[in-house]
Amino acid sequence: MRSTITEKILAAHSDREHVTPGELINAKIDVIMCHDVTTTPAIDLLKEHGNLPVAYPDRVVIMPDHFVPNKDIKSAEMVAKIRRWAREEKIENFYEVGRHGVCHALLPEQGYVRPGTTIICGDSHTSTHGALGAFATGIGSTDLAAALATGELWFKVPESILFKIHGTLQKGVYAKDVILEIIRKIGVDGALYKTMEFTGEVIENFSIESRMTLCNMTIEAGAKSGIINPDQKTIDYVRARTSQPFEIVTSDPDAEYSQIIDIDISMLKPMVALPHLPSNGKAVSDVGDISIDQAWLGSCTNGRLEDLRIAAEEINGKKVAKNVRMIVVPATSEIWKQANREGLLDIFAEAGATISSPTCGACLGGHMGILAAGERCISSTNRNFVGRMGSPDSEVYLASPATVAASAIAGKIVNPNAYNQDKS
Amino acid sequence: MKGKAHCYLRDHINTDEIIPARYLTMDQEKDLAPHAMEDIDKTFVKKVSEGDFIVAGKDFGCGSSREHAVWALRGAGVKAVIASSFARIFYRNCINNGFLAIECSDASQKIQTGDILTIDLKKGIIYNETKNETYIFTPIPDFAQEIINKGGLMKTITEKVTS
Ligand code: SF4
Numbered sequence: 296m297r298s299t300i301t302e303k304i305l306a307a308h309s310d311r312e313h314v315t316p317g318e319l320i321n322a323k324i325d326v327i328m329c330h331d332v333t334t335t336p337a338i339d340l341l342k343e344h345g346n347l348p349v350a351y352p353d354r355v356v357i358m359p360d361h362f363v364p365n366k367d368i369k370s371a372e373m374v375a376k377i378r379r380w381a382r383e384e385k386i387e388n389f390y391e392v393g394r395h396g397v398c399h400a401l402l403p404e405q406g407y408v409r410p411g412t413t414i415i416c417g418d419s420h421t422s423t424h425g426a427l428g429a430f431a432t433g434i435g436s437t438d439l440a441a442a443l444a445t446g447e448l449w450f451k452v453p454e455s456i457l458f459k460i461h462g463t464l465q466k467g468v469y470a471k472d473v474i475l476e477i478i479r480k481i482g483v484d485g486a487l488y489k490t491m492e493f494t495g496e497v498i499e500n501f502s503i504e505s506r507m508t509l510c511n512m513t514i515e516a517g518a519k520s521g522i523i524n525p526d527q528k529t530i531d532y533v534r535a536r537t538s539q540p541f542e543i544v545t546s547d548p549d550a551e552y553s554q555i556i557d558i559d560i561s562m563l564k565p566m567v568a569l570p571h572l573p574s575n576g577k578a579v580s581d582v583g584d585i586s587i588d589q590a591w592l593g594s595c596t597n598g599r600l601e602d603l604r605i606a607a608e609e610i611n612g613k614k615v616a617k618n619v620r621m622i623v624v625p626a627t628s629e630i631w632k633q634a635n636r637e638g639l640l641d642i643f644a645e646a647g648a649t650i651s652s653p654t655c656g657a658c659l660g661g662h663m664g665i666l667a668a669g670e671r672c673i674s675s676t677n678r679n680f681v682g683r684m685g686s687p688d689s690e691v692y693l694a695s696p697a698t699v700a701a702s703a704i705a706g707k708i709v710n711p712n713a714y715n716q717d718k719s
Numbered sequence: 720m721k722g723k724a725h726c727y728l729r730d731h732i733n734t735d736e737i738i739p740a741r742y743l744t745m746d747q748e749k750d751l752a753p754h755a756m757e758d759i760d761k762t763f764v765k766k767v768s769e770g771d772f773i774v775a776g777k778d779f780g781c782g783s784s785r786e787h788a789v790w791a792l793r794g795a796g797v798k799a800v801i802a803s804s805f806a807r808i809f810y811r812n813c814i815n816n817g818f819l820a821i822e823c824s825d826a827s828q829k830i831q832t833g834d835i836l837t838i839d840l841k842k843g844i845i846y847n848e849t850k851n852e853t854y855i856f857t858p859i860p861d862f863a864q865e866i867i868n869k870g871g872l873m874k875t876i877t878e879k880v881t882s
Contacts, residue, residue: 319862332743333784333786335746336746336786336787336790340873343873344873344874344877345877345881347877347880361743362744367744369744369745370744373744417784418783418784419782419784419808433784433808434784434808434811435784435785435786435812435815436786437786437812437816437871437872437873438811438812438815440873441815441872441873441876444876444877444880445876445879449862483731483778483781484730484731484781484806487778487804487806487807488807517778517806517807519807659740659743659783660735660739661740661743678733678735678782678783680733680735680782681735681736681759682735682736682758683735683740687739687758
């Protein structure tokens with residue numbers, strides 16, 4: 296019986312020889328990640344149901360990120376409640392402000408994501424961690440409570456779609472452009488309930504960070520998870536961060552997929568997803584003059600070191616346009632410190648951008664850069680839904696860090712310089 | 720189960736629209752309910768009565784995993800959502816809360832706002848009393864029905880953990 300990596304991981308975690316798509320299973324969960332917004336309701340549920348204790352405190356990692364440093368009294372109370380509960384339950388892995396970061400950037404960085412494991416979080420972008428060959432999926436607060444109490448959770452084994460990505464990326468075109476193109480092609484429900492597995496030479500050549508960008512946005516095509524077979528790069532990345540054991544699990548060459556989609560990205564241009572769906576992707580060169588009020592660089596999609604380096608190189612001594620506010624939000628404290636050491640933060644500050652502490656912040660309309668009615672923002676985040684970054688009458692355009700930086704300088708949505716130079 | 724239909728027939732209605740992030744510092748049904756569907760229809764909570772239904776297109780509840788979307792709708796009195804299809808996490812959240820998510824594209828194409836509907840879960844039929852039509856829906860999977868019958872996932876696992 297030939298299986299995909301996803302089927303193998305789920306089988307191993309439910310004590311089965313193998314599983315097939317559509318089957319319902321209970322799977323053991325290796326890592327349960329908790330952030331500020333969805334954890335407090337889970338705590339209430341555990342208390343309401345006879346004060347259920349956490350079954351395996353050492354498998355729980357808590358990282359408040361959405362509204363931290365706390366933006367108001369309510370969010371402060373929320374995190375205070377989580378802190379109390381963590382102490383009661385003896386959960387040691389708690390990432391306090393100053394050592395904190397956006398959960399999906401922090402979890403792999405701190406070595407909690409290992410190939411072949413199962414990971415859940417009450418957050419839809421948990422799919423990010425499939426980049427390291429784990430089965431990772433987003434769930435709600437009741438699921439979270441159930442998993443905390445039992446260490447396992449019910450799943451329907453998903454079908455997998457295999458994306459074979461070929462070709463060579465042009466200069467100024469990045470993983471973000473690739474995933475925006477894929478979502479444009481298959482639609483926001485193109486992979487509903489399914490796993491998106493990526494393979495091909497483009498993926499092999501991608502850094503781990505680029506692979507995370509790719510898997511992060513699979514949820515924007517409705518997918519249950521995104522996954523990439525681990526290779527030497529994965530092993531090196533994980534080994535540098537944890538001494539915990541892990542097993543390399545990969546798809547059989549003749550595993551069954553519900554669909555195989557071949558994509559050649561050699562002609563792909565820098566992309567921008569117009570409001571109000573991530574699938575509204577267009578080549579930047581085809582959108583005409585769209586002026587912007589804000590450029591936002593950060594999030595679990597594109598707030599990592601690689602992204603900050605690319606954006607800083609794009610800025611390269613230039614100034615943010617007069618009418619534009621550029622906000623840079625390194626995704627974790629470690630990224631912030633490293634960006635500082637490398638002088639990247641100086642480049643942003645000298646250009647006239649402001650730099651925030653790590654947070655989800657305005658990515659979900661929380662704080663640190665909320666949009667007023669009629670305002671337009673180009674953002675390296677993953678969602679451009681109505682009102683996502685503020686007023687229901689504002690607009691969000693999704694793009695790569697290079698395009699965000701280039702647009703901040705130009706005051707309107709433009710191609711990255713790296714792309715233009717290559718063309719001239 | 721009988722109530723009035725409120726149609727939002729667009730596809731891909733997301734959880735940011737059902738309950739915007741600006742209210743996510745709260746998690747109680749009663750606090751979330753006044754803001755249900757706010758970014759799609761500011762007047763929704765005024766129009767909805769206890770026991771009513773939302774009817775929608777494809778991929779209802781996509782986007783953020785916030786279970787607050789289910790709580791806001793239930794708090795506002797909504798008894799079930801009828802849609803052509805649901806986004807995965809929203810669907811899970813409905814089951815886990817014992818809240819009804821009914822997949823039926825026929826219904827979502829024919830029902831109009833204001834129609835009076837009766838849902839027969841056992842038979843898998845929606846009766847449209849206003850139009851005198853019936854629509855057959857995909858039966859709720861057994862395991863999900865079991866969780867719903869027990870009153871949600873927490874009740875189910877509490878039995879397991881404490882037995
Ligand atoms: S950065 Fe944005 S998308 Fe990522 S976890 Fe935070 S709010 Fe969600």
